[in-house]
């Protein structure tokens with residue numbers, strides 16, 4: 001069976017979703033502060049990485065690099081489950097708005113979910 005990444009539409013679909021997801025994340029009072037002071041290019045890169053990962057199209061990040069990437073957020077800014085949940089919620093809302101079917105949205109959420117403990121450094 002082809003990957004979710006391919007079924008959702010591959011790279012062009014990720015690119016279409018990035019801007020919408022980016023807008024939602026930066027307008028969300030529960031999480032926007034984590035991106036304060038982070039340069040725009042890295043923010044855009046983050047949204048792309050997150051979505052590519054959620055679509056099952058990412059190279060497998062070792063847990064170690066996911067931990068390293070988010071350690072400061074956990075230690076200094078208190079990144080925790082409620083923030084992770086908010087990001088997943090924004091992912092769902094983005095895909096829904098783009099007309100992606102609910103079962104595929106569920107699949108994407110499950111893939112993102114698989115990184116939770118690494119991103120939250122535990």
Ligand code: HEM
Pocket residue numbers: 031034035038039042043045046049050053069070073079083084087112113115119
């Ligand atoms: C599936 C879950 C996630 C994935 C795949 C992911 C991916 C990544 C990657 C690859 C980086 C390094 C990016 C770079 O250096 O350019 C990163 C950094 C970062 N992530 Fe995530 N992330 C996830 C969840 C989250 C969550 C839940 C938050 C906050 C609510 C978050 C906020 C950030 C921030 C603020 C950075 C730092 C960017 C910087 O310092 O330049 N991430 N993430």
